[in-house]
Amino acid sequence: MGDRLNVEGPVPTDGESAPFVVLGVTAGIAAYKAVEVCRRLVDAGVHVAPVLTERATHFIGKTTFDALGSEDAQVGLWDEASPIPHTRLGQRADLIVVVPATADLLARYAGGLADDLLTATLVATAAPVVVCPAMHTEMWEHPAVQHNLGLLVSRGVTVVPPEEGRLAGGDVGSGRLAEPAAIVEAVLGLLGRRHLRSRSDLTGVRLLVSAGGTREPIDPVRFITNRSSGKQGHALANAASRRGAEVVLVTTSDRVVDPDVVVEQVETAADMEVAMLARAGTADVVVMAAAVADFRPKVALDSKLHKSDGVPDLVLEATPDILSELGRRRHEGQVLVGFAAETDQVPERARAKLTDKGVDLMVANDVSAPGVGFDNDTNEVTIFGVDGSVTDVTLSAKDAVADAILDRVCALLPPR
Ligand code: C5P
Numbered sequence: 001m002g003d004r005l006n007v008e009g010p011v012p013t014d015g016e017s018a019p020f021v022v023l024g025v026t027a028g029i030a031a032y033k034a035v036e037v038c039r040r041l042v043d044a045g046v047h048v049a050p051v052l053t054e055r056a057t058h059f060i061g062k063t064t065f066d067a068l069g070s071e072d073a074q075v076g077l078w079d080e081a082s083p084i085p086h087t088r089l090g091q092r093a094d095l096i097v098v099v100p101a102t103a104d105l106l107a108r109y110a111g112g113l114a115d116d117l118l119t120a121t122l123v124a125t126a127a128p129v130v131v132c133p134a135m136h137t138e139m140w141e142h143p144a145v146q147h148n149l150g151l152l153v154s155r156g157v158t159v160v161p162p163e164e165g166r167l168a169g170g171d172v173g174s175g176r177l178a179e180p181a182a183i184v185e186a187v188l189g190l191l192g193r194r195h196l197r198s199r200s201d202l203t204g205v206r207l208l209v210s211a212g213g214t215r216e217p218i219d220p221v222r223f224i225t226n227r228s229s230g231k232q233g234h235a236l237a238n239a240a241s242r243r244g245a246e247v248v249l250v251t252t253s254d255r256v257v258d259p260d261v262v263v264e265q266v267e268t269a270a271d272m273e274v275a276m277l278a279r280a281g282t283a284d285v286v287v288m289a290a291a292v293a294d295f296r297p298k299v300a301l302d303s304k305l306h307k308s309d310g311v312p313d314l315v316l317e318a319t320p321d322i323l324s325e326l327g328r329r330r331h332e333g334q335v336l337v338g339f340a341a342e343t344d345q346v347p348e349r350a351r352a353k354l355t356d357k358g359v360d361l362m363v364a365n366d367v368s369a370p371g372v373g374f375d376n377d378t379n380e381v382t383i384f385g386v387d388g389s390v391t392d393v394t395l396s397a398k399d400a401v402a403d404a405i406l407d408r409v410c411a412l413l414p415p416r
Contacts, residue, residue, distance in 0.1 A: 018047040019191045022089050022125075023069070024098035024118045026105040027055035029168040030134040030177035034099040035060065036411075038068045040184045043201055046191070049089060050074070051118050053105070077117045086117055090124030097187050098122075100134035100177045103145045110148035128190050132160045132183050137173030160186045165388045181407040182391050201410050203244030208283040209237050210276055210322075212252030214269045216296035218314065219305045227374035228291030230255055232339075232398050236287055237261045239402035248283070250275040252290070269293055269319035276322050280329065285409055287337040288323045289363075291374075295319065327358025333414045337405065340364040341373055350384045360386050360412055363405055371395055383408050 021041060025034045034050075041048050050065035050073035057075060065073035074085060090096075098105060098118070105118070109131075114120040122129060131152065139145055140162060153159060160183050165176035177183075211233020215223040230253030237249040241258045248262045250272055257263060264279075266272045269292045280286050295316040305312055323338045330336050336359040340350045343366065350364035362384045367373035372380045372395070380395040383405060393404045 018045055018070075019094040020047045020049065020092050021187065021191075022093045022096040022121060023048050023050045023065075024096060024101075024105075024122070025050065025052045025056045025060065025065070026098060026100060026102045026118070027053055027059055028100040028102045028134050028177075029059060030100040031056050031059040033177050033180050035064055035068060036180035037097070037099050037183050037187075038065060040180060040201075041187065042068065042070060044184065044188060046187075047071075049093075051089065051121060053116055053118050074117055077120060086114070086120035086124045089117075089121045090127070093121075093125050093127040095128050095130065095187060095191055096122060096125055097130040097132065097183065099132045099180075099183055101131040102133075103135050103139045103142070103148075106131065106133065106145060106148045106152065110151045128156070128158065130158045130160060130183075130186055130190065132178055133162050133175075134177035135162075135175050136167055136171065137175045140175040158186065158190065163389055179385075179389050179391065179408070179411060181411040185404055185407055200244040202240055202406065204416060205240075205245045205284045205413065206248075206282060207237075207240045207245040207285040207287065208248045208250070208276065208279050209233055209240070209287040210250045210272060210290035210292075211237070213291040214252055214272055214293045214319075215267050216269065216293045216319070217300040218297050218312070219301040219303065221304050224293060224296065226291050226293060229253065229375040230290075231375070231377065232379055232401065233287070233289035235398040235402040236289055236405065239399060239406055240285075243406060245285075248279055250279070250290070269296060269322070273320045273322045273325070276326065277329070280326055280334075281331070283334065284413065285335045285337070286326055286330075287405075287409075288326065289337075289339050290322075291339075291341065292322055293319055321357070323357045323359065330358070335360050335409050335412045337361045337363065337409065341367045343368040346382065347384070347390075350382070354384055354386050361405070361408055381405075385412075 025031050038048050047070040049071050050069040052075050062073045108119050109122050114123045160178045162175045164174045212230030213226040213228035215225045217223045234255050237247050238258045241247045241260045250264045264275050266275050296319050298315040298317045338359040340353050342349050346364050346366050350362045354362045363381050365373045365381045371378045379398050379401045381393050383391040
């Protein structure tokens with residue numbers, strides 16, 4: 001199981017000032033990833049007050065957080081002129097997130113210890129708290145760690161659980177810090193994203209997205225198609241455009257999109273292949289959200305079949321696999337995303353497609369579940385990364401799912 005995110009937060013009040021988030025950083029090798037969390041939260045319009053434990057500074061410098069946070073980072077209980085910095089931070093915080101949370105931090109927080117600035121702040125706050133544990137698998141699975149975590153959860157603390165993956169020292173197992181994008185998603189979800197300034201993290205990015213089910217003609221009036229509505233692909237185009245990307249949408253659907261999105265209307269898998277391959281060379285991100293028909297009539301008749309002609313002998317052939325071709329042709333730095341609509345063995349099938357099709361991310365959904373996939377306004381997906389990462393996005397509006405997918409894309413884009 002990956003980290004489970006609810007991308008819809010509580011409804012905020014309009015006109016509020018920037019939410020105040022204390023970013024706690026503890027002494028784990030994953031502390032460097034807290035830098036990315038800090039930057040992304042600030043980009044999203046959050047006021048970030050970094051608090052490092054003294055031992056965290058052995059892993060990452062205070063200066064980095066001074067530069068990237070909204071105020072200077074704090075380490076000691078006694079650094080500030082004010083003798084009680086923890087109460088200022090604890091009272092002011094709209095949320096506290098600890099990245100990474102070591103076994104030691106979880107134990108001290110669960111036990112109510114307050115012997116440094118971070119634990120004192122945690123004990124002095126009534127704000128929601130998110131902990132993002134990261135540690136070696138043996139430590140993560142230790143009963144004491146799990147007990148402490150259980151205690152914290154019973155007190156209302158949110159946990160963004162670690163993932164499976166490569167750990168310090170080359171070991172592989174569970175305990176790797178969740179992706180910064182997933183942590184930010186959890187924080188923004190809890191804060192409620194609507195009073196945050198709209199993000200512009202895709203400014204200058206050229207994004208090509210396909211949407212809808214293709215139609216494969218039998219004759220001029222009949223075709224083979226599927227249940228895809230194009231809603232998720234169109235939501236992705238709109239969300240990317242809102243976030244500053246230059247978006248081209250290749251679609252079979254006539255659904256209205258943002259005026260800034262360039263739309264190319266297509267009908268068949270063959271049309272879609274031509275349109276996608278022609279445009280992919282200059283795209284930084286390519287998302288194949290379309291439900292391309294896997295089979296088409298070998299011959300499309302020029303004139304209408306009549307009942308009097310008898311039941312036709314329909315011979316089918318495979319359509320081109322556009323995504324695999326895009327995978328073969330992708331250029332250095334291009335991020336490629338595929339979709340896998342499944343009804344069973346979702347993780348296994350999605351992981352296999354990741355490598356078979358040569359993509360970075362595979363967005364999988366179980367289309368047999370209620371409210372999920374084709375023609376619904378909501379979706380519930382799991383995003384599998386070729387790096388082994390797994391992110392579950394709980395049942396949410398397709399717009400919110402689009403933002404969660406784009407967050408993962410952003411994390412993969414080369415620095416701009
Ligand atoms: O193999 P499967 O059809 O499940 O893979 C789904 C993914 O591959 C989707 O991203 C879909 O857009 C893409 N695809 C494609 N060309 C096909 C079939 C699927 O690009 N002929």
